[in-house]
Amino acid sequence: MxxxxxxxxxxxxxxxxxxxxxxxxxxxxxxxxxxxxxxxxxxxxxxxxxxxxxxxxxxxxxxxxxxxxxxxxxxxxxxxxxxxxxxxxxxxxxxxxxxxxxxxxxxxxxxxxxxxxxxxxxxxxxxxxxxxxxxxxxxxxxxxxxxxxxxxxxxxxxxxxxxxxxxxxxxxxxxxxxxxxxxxxxxxxxxxxxxxxxxxxxxxxxxxxxxxxxxxxxxxxxxxxxxxxxxxxxxxxxxxxxxxxxxxxxxxxxxxxxxxxxxxxxxGTVANDIREVAPHIVFAPPRFWEKMHSQIELFLRDAIGPARWAYRRALDAGREGVAARLEGRPPPRQGLFARLLDRLAFRNIRVFLGLQNCRSALTGAAP
Known part of the structure; x- marks a missing residue:
């Protein structure tokens, strides 16, 4: 729908x-x-x-x-x-x-x-x-x-x-x-x-x-x-x-x-259920998001070299975009290569975490 x-x-x-x-x-x-x-x-x-x-x-x-x-x-x-x-x-x-x-x-x-x-x-x-x-x-x-x-x-x-x-x-x-x-x-x-x-x-x-x-x-x-x-x-x-x-x-x-x-x-089934449901809104405390980050970092340690390279490059580009938005500046324009990197690196990660549909991700209630 x-x-x-x-x-x-x-x-x-x-x-x-x-x-x-x-x-x-x-x-x-x-x-x-x-x-x-x-x-x-x-x-x-x-x-x-x-x-x-x-x-x-x-x-x-x-x-x-x-x-x-x-x-x-x-x-x-x-x-x-x-x-x-x-x-x-x-x-x-x-x-x-x-x-x-x-x-x-x-x-x-x-x-x-x-x-x-x-x-x-x-x-x-x-x-x-x-x-x-x-x-x-x-x-x-x-x-x-x-x-x-x-x-x-x-x-x-x-x-x-x-x-x-x-x-x-x-x-x-x-x-x-x-x-x-x-x-x-x-x-x-x-x-x-x-x-x-x-x-x-x-x-x-x-x-x-x-x-x-x-x-x-x-x-x-x-x-x-x-x-x-x-x-x-x-x-x-x-x-x-x-x-x-x-x-x-x-x-x-x-x-x-x-x-x-x-x-x-x-x-105990929350992680699997998120993958199955693929929610559009996810609200969770910081520790939840930190665990997701740790999952990916551990997963990438065993990944092949090109995959690790693409992930790091996409992450660097993503940080630039986030910094620009936080400072009130328009994010850098993404060229074809950057869009390809994003798709190669992040799409599978979003699916792996169950976040492929997520449009609003919220956190709070803890430092």
Whole structure:
């Protein structure tokens, strides 16, 4: 699909991300929104299916007796269920809150207590054990939902349920209560709290940054200014979704631009999944790009002499172009020889790294 950037004015005037979400679903209902690799196969969700899952989760939360402004937490790696829970909560006026999957029980206890979390979604048995270890110290916690059932066949705990059963309950409720979900979206206001983002706690106790609906919508309107991407373009979600940058990259920017978000099978498959997906947008911390650079340097040590020569010459020419752009000068004109060098040296490298389609590469969050 050719890139077709939606104009920013499409979502100007919307007060909440939930209203933007609904408007985009009405435009793109049958188009792909999310893809998740599971056991080697990609599973896809359209924008319409995404909305239906979020609605089911939101209505099931209300069925528990949750009130607007109360908090739900997600303790899981990046996957579609993370977004179903987060957007379902926001649409109903609840507050989303992600927890780092690497959090210790003590860290989880603090965040659950500080946020007065009512419902916690955990990924698997390992994360469930953390939650069970601290739940007696978290009096506000009402329900724990587990996404993966593996190892939990004999689970019997009145406070613990499974995510898929919870969604089925919400889907049944949606048959008669779908208008209530729409009404909840309409009730949302710009100043309302949309979600929490906890700091890492390196200089003291973690602090929950309070992100309003208006804040998120402002960022949505800025997406077209710094991202060269459009409807149907691909991105890969692999940084922690509880971090504000990945929340923008995987939840809100796709609403602005119509991106298809791909979730890797696990943290160990990211490099292979990037090659397979060949995303148009890549956001990663500096260490990620440094590892890519190291890969190429190691690879070239075993390359034949002419290949190493072409790479070094192309790299020198590239540095000249980068320096010119950073200084505000037009880059040097590329002659036929320079273009040939670029194609010989860099094209295969881009394909090897999965960057052949990349138009926007971003970094940050670390020195």
């Amino acid at each position: 050719n890139a077709m950037t939606p104009p920013a004015v499409t979502f100007l005037g919307f007060e909440t991300p939930a209203r933007v979400f609904r408007a985009r679903v009405q435009e793109w209902s049958d188009l792909p929104a999310l893809r998740h690799k599971h056991r080697g196969l990609w599973q896809s969700y359209s924008w319409g299916a995404y909305y239906a899952k979020a609605r089911a989760f939101g209505l099931a939360l209300r069925d528990l007796g949750m009130a607007r402004g109360e908090v739900i937490g997600v303790l899981a790696e990046n996957r579609p269920e993370w977004l179903f829970a987060d957007m379902g909560a926001q649409c109903m006026g609840y507050v989303g809150n992600g927890v780092y999957p690497t959090a210790s029980p003590d860290q989880l206890r603090y965040i659950l207590q500080d946020s007065a979390c009512r419902v916690l979604v955990v990924e698997n048995q390992e994360q469930l054990e953390k939650a069970l270890a601290v739940r007696d110290d978290c009096p506000d916690l009402r329900r724990i939902l587990v996404i993966d059932r593996e190892g939990l066949r004999n689970l019997s705990d009145p406070q613990v349920g499974f995510f898929d059963d919870f969604l089925r309950r919400g889907e049944a409720l949606a048959e008669t209560q779908a208008p209530d979900f729409e009404a909840a979206i309409e009730a949302g206001q710009g100043p309302d709290l949309a979600f929490l983002v906890y700091t890492s706690g390196t200089t003291g106790a973690p602090k929950g940054a309070m992100i309003s609906n208006r804040n998120a919508v402002f960022q949505l309107n800025k997406a077209t200014e710094y991202l060269d991407a459009g409807l149907g373009d691909k991105t890969l979600s692999f940084l922690p979704l509880c971090h504000i940058a990945e929340r923008m990259a995987s939840v809100f920017n796709p609403m602005a631009l119509g991106l298809v978000v791909h979730f890797p099978e696990n943290a």
